[in-house]
Amino acid sequence: QVHLEESGGGVVQPGKSLRLSCTASGFRFDHYAMHWVRQAPGKGLEWVAVISFDGAHKYSAESVKGRFTVSRDDAKNTVFLQMNNLTVEDTAVYFCARPLLPTAISCFDSWGQGTLVTVAS
């Protein structure tokens, strides 16, 4: 079955960088766009970024634009989120999510367990 596993979270100082990874299994990874969604402590869900199935198109939320970059390595079935110039407002659990429909705007039918990023001095 579909399995997504995030890694790379941790505690980091404001202004520093962190790279998250999400390794997938159980489906044709290279057929699917992949998303990152975050959830600040005790808060709701915020969509962060998406990369198309072929890596040709990447979009991110206004709140992270210019600081976060999404990429993928299909040989490793892995999607990455490079987070630069982190602020305390970026503190959240970061989930990767697979869309129900591979290449279109869609809801998300599979989620990883999430990785916690804490930005603090």
Add this chain to the structure above:
Amino acid sequence: EIVMTQSPATLSVSPGERATLSCRASQSVSKNLAWYQQTPGQSPRLLIRGTSTRAADVAARFSGSGSGTEFNLTITNLQSEDFAVYFCQQYNAWPETFGPGTKVEMK
């Protein structure tokens, strides 16, 4: 972007009762509306897609309705495992946006 709102923020319900959760979009999302359930410490779980289609392995006591800008999630005969936070999400337009959630708690 399309702004999603949910009401109420918290709903207190007794086991066995019915709960109705509301979700509103700032503009029409047609029927491209999903509902997710999240229990503490867990990732969200897709319950409903396309406004009213239950996802795989979702119990029949969960049902969705609505269209355009007004949507409801109804849970009948609430079970202990249904006490959770529920989020709606529109996927009619990019970026896909979520509502702030409704917490269903035990009365």
